[in-house]
């Protein structure tokens with residue numbers, strides 16, 4: 112099970128994240144309306160952590176610019192990006208593309224199949240007007256009918272107490288390959304509580 116810690120921005124906090132948690136992925140938010148918005152590449156420390164850029168209905172040009180400027184390994188599309196948009200982007204980059212699906216109540220699986228050739232994974236998050244970072248969970252039972260082989264990440268309001276439920280879900284849905292941790296692990300926006308992350312990681316991975 113992989114771990115992504117999202118919404119990172121502060122230098123010392125990022126260094127502590129790498130040292131103490133060493134997650135598989137670190138998320139940087141490039142949505143200007145977010146309290147976790149990152150705008151200065153030079154303020155981020157050098158680490159070995161793989162960076163995922165989070166974008167909401169951003170232009171292709173701007174995404175590709177950020178990929179270079181921030182050394183992104185993956186692009187998380189967290190808005191209403193169409194299959195055609197994702198296809199066009201995939202033709203211009205070899206970076207991973209993660210398509211976020213914002214969940215209200217049910218999921219129309221058929222409408223998602225067009226993304227499959229162009230993405231590395233889906234990421235399921237709770238639908239909210241702010242697009243993400245709501246700290247709200249959706250009803251995970253909608254994922255029980257997940258029909259694809261492609262892996263996905265689970266997101267939306269995961270907190271310290273979620274590890275056991277995640278493990279139980281992964282028993283029934285092996286395509287669940289990772290979790291995305293964000294606002295419930297913060298002391299303030301973009302400042303993660305390393306002790307809370309440590310305790311979650313220990314429960315999830317036993318280390």
Ligand SMILES: O=C(O)c1ccccc1N[C@@H]1O[C@H](COP(=O)(O)O)[C@@H](O)[C@H]1O
Pocket residue numbers: 117118138140142145146147165167189236241242243244245246247266267268269291292293294295
């Ligand atoms: O965190 C944000 O501010 C944000 C803003 C706009 C789009 C995505 C955002 N974050 C993503 O939201 C999910 C869930 O976060 P939470 O656990 O509910 O706080 C996560 O995938 C972040 O990448």
